[in-house]
Amino acid sequence: MVDQQNIGVVASSSYSSSVVSSKRYDVFLSFRGEDTRKKFTSHLYDALKQKEVETFIDYRLEKGEEISTTLIQVIEDSHISIVIFSENYASSKWCLGELSKIMECKKEKGQIVIPVFYDIDPSHVRKQTGSYEKFFVTLKGEPMCNKWKAALTEAANLAAWDSQTYRVESELLKDIVEDVLQKLAPIYPNCHKGLVGIVENYEKIESLLKGSEVIEGIILDLSKLIEDLYLSSDFLAKMTNVRFFKIHSWSNFNIFNVYLPNGLNTLSHKMRYLHWDGFCLESLPSNFCAEQLVELCMRCTKLKKLWDGVQNLVNLKAIDLWGSRDLIEIPDLSKAEKLENVSLCYCESLCQVQVLSKSLRVLNLYGCSSLRKFSVTSEELTRLSLAFTAICSIPSSIWHKRKLKALNLTGCCNLQDLADEPRIFGSLTVLASNAENIKSLSTLRMLWLDDCKKLVSLPMLPPSLEKLSASNCTSLDSHMTQRLVLLHMLQSRIPYLRKHYLRCYDEEYLLPGEHVIDECGFHTTGSSITIPCLWKTELYGFIYCIILSKGSLLLSEVSCSVYQDGIRVGRFQRLLEYESLTSNHVLYMFHDINEFDTITEVHGHFFSNITFIFENSEASIEEFGIFPIYGSESGLKLVGSREVFGSKFSTQIFKSTTYLDKYA
Secondary structure, eight states: OOOTTTEEEEEOSSOOGGGSOSSSEEEEEEOOHHHHIIIIIHHHHHHHHHTTOOEEOOOSOOOSSSOOHHHHHHHHTEEEEEEEEOTTGGGOHHHHHHHHHHHHHHHHHOOEEEEEEOSSOHHHHHHTOTHHHHHHHHTTTOTTHHHHHHHHHHHHTSSOEEGGGOSSHHHHHHHHHHHHHHHHTTTSGGGTSOBOOOOSSHHHHHHHHTTOTTEEEEEEEGGGOSSOEEOOTTTTTTOTTOOEEEEEOSSSOOSSOEEOTTOOOOOOTTOOEEEETTOOSSSOOTTOOOTTOOEEEOOSOOOSOSOSSBOOOTTOOEEEOTTOTTOOOOOBOTTOTTOOEEEOTTOTTOOEEEEOOTTOOEEEOTTOTTOOEEEEOOTTOOEEEOTTOOOOOOOGGGGGOTTOOEEEOTTOTTOOOOSSSTTSSOBTTBSOSSTHHHHTOTTOOEEEOTTOTTOOOOOOOOTTOOEEEOTTOTTSOHHHHHHHHHHHIIIIIHHHHHHTTOOSTTOEEEEEOSSOOTTOSEEESSSEEEEEEEEOTTEEEEEEEEEEOSEEEEEEEEEEEEEETTEEEEEEEEEEEEEEESSOEEEEEEEEGGGSOOOOEETTTEEEEEEEEEEESSOOEEEEEEEEEEEETTEEEEOOHHHHHSTTHHHHTTTOOOGGGGGO
16 A cells, blocks of 8 residues: 555646746755754754755854855745754854844745744843843944844744753654645645545556646655556656656665556656656657756666757756666757756766756766766856766866866876876876966865875865865875975965955865874874963964874864863864774864954963863874964964974064975
């Protein structure tokens, strides 16, 4: 028997395009990361995703005083905003900026707002008392202060959920999700109305599907099948109005599946959304017209190709063929003028890929183990993953993609020549003999080079780069690479952060290394370091150098608490996402002095007795070091123990020379 939640047939005489929503997200989550990120917020996100509610969650820590234009667009592009008020929500200008934008969208665009009070008295939010009052004292004189207070009061007066009225969190999560689904129902009327009965057996399903011209949508959850489902070849032949078709699964490994023993003769030419996991044929029907298609998702299929010839894909925006291991070619996509996202992960039989769409933003070829050649023409490309492919070279045009933000070359063991230009990067044994090429990627934010075991050196890095992962690159010269990373942070990245008024929460550079480099004046194998005296003028902050022991660091946390005379004046924490380290690795991060609380000055010129205590949840810290960073007319400088403990500290601080000067 197929139960009520397993299959739905949507029937409507006036189908609208709302099945493919005009907004990108159903729900936007606004929350204070340090309070709820790991527990309540992540549990709520998972619960919403289980109900297929498209939810935006920002896994990064808040950056900057003001929210980014990208995040503003995400808020505007959401039907519902869930605001999770917690003890420290008002301590973040980022969160307050989100809330102001959310309430603005409620007023001007009718956005639905659902407040959640998590372990906090609602009156503290509504009246800005308690911890909220304390935070606003520190914001005195802030131009946006009154607007933020008004937004808090307005939001707190809405119908809300209060965690303190529940004995168990799971019940609260269940009620919030049900509330969201009820509020989304009018937005997606055709996905919730007109369900045609509940059948008792598969024969009734098939008879229902035959010749039903009024049916415009079909949904089937494969994970709920209790036996294989066999459909006749003409079961969709007369369904000329089907526009939404979804046979899906929460798992990649289904015990039962849908089979078409006599093939598939046709699909509706009005199809806008086609999602068919586990599709059992080698291609779609030869007469299928994809002109109306907006999204194509066919995961873990037996497809060898999608179709023959060139389709007029004028509406297509996304293709996902994840895990289609028999796929040997993708179609001509030159007419897909709106195509933004192509995911071909684990299409292990693909040898080459060519995407000619000019609008492409994301190309994911992760795990295409036979792939040796690829090309992409779009100047809009922002993310490219070539991880664990067999590529031998990268087209020179890639290094001119000015909008590229993330490049993943993890496990590219065959990569030798990068482009036709003479040794743009030489080979993967010397990644950069002409460093200007990767440095020219002015928007590149993340670079993954994990498991490139032949790699012995890195290129100069662009100022925009906030994350470098070179785990298990066993041939890298650790000391040389650590110096290059420090040079990048001093000469490029930290000045870039200051120039653009960005916070430093995302800076993270990982590479193999057994020890803190010798030039670090403050390092220990213990858990704490105390610096007795620091010159106040032009102190930018501190670079942390942490030696992590080998093993899995997936979802483990590293933190540094900073104290002055026993009073905590700063805290820095980072959630690590490294699945397996084959040896000790060194992690570099930057802690901006502007992120500290008030530090007591000595005689108006010095900070005294600053103690750094490093802690971890699961990651074992073998050693750590600290580099104080100072500004000068000639740029940023590292300061070691010689300058701190020297008798002429105040006059020496800007005269100090470091090993980095040799590389400047």
